[in-house]
Amino acid sequence: MKTMARGSPEIKAVVAVLRMLAAAIALAVALIALPFRAIGLLNNRRERRFALARAEAEAGQKRIFLMRHYQDSTLVDALMAGEIWHDMTREQLLQSWGEPVEIEEKALKTKIRHVYKYDRIGVGRFARRVTLDNDRVTGWER
Structure with a gap:
């Protein structure tokens, strides 16, 4: 070989x-x-x-x-x-933007405040927030 x-x-x-x-x-x-x-x-x-x-x-x-x-x-x-406006109802907000990722609730003296949080971008961070007082939109952040 x-x-x-x-x-x-x-x-x-x-x-x-x-x-x-x-x-x-x-x-x-x-x-x-x-x-x-x-x-x-x-x-x-x-x-x-x-x-x-x-x-x-x-x-x-x-x-x-x-x-x-x-x-x-x-x-x-x-x-x-997908528009929102001041004094919009909670129901209209849900029909426009859908269910939020997270809801924060606070009971104040004269009203109940909810902060609806949408589009999570990090831990405790959201791209959009909508504030509702007594189930009416009072403000938002984008």
């Missing part, structure tokens, strides 16, 4: 063949996986399309509900746009 030196041309040829074989295997695996990735991308696109359609349908249903409830298209447009 013939022994080969470490840097010999035979060893270099064997290493080159093994590298080409590894590259060919990697290419084969990638080609086999390609249809499965394409199916996954199609499913993701399909899921996004369905989620968007579902959100649009829910928004349409929300608009119908608000119109039946308030019978005022200007008010409904403002709620659907």
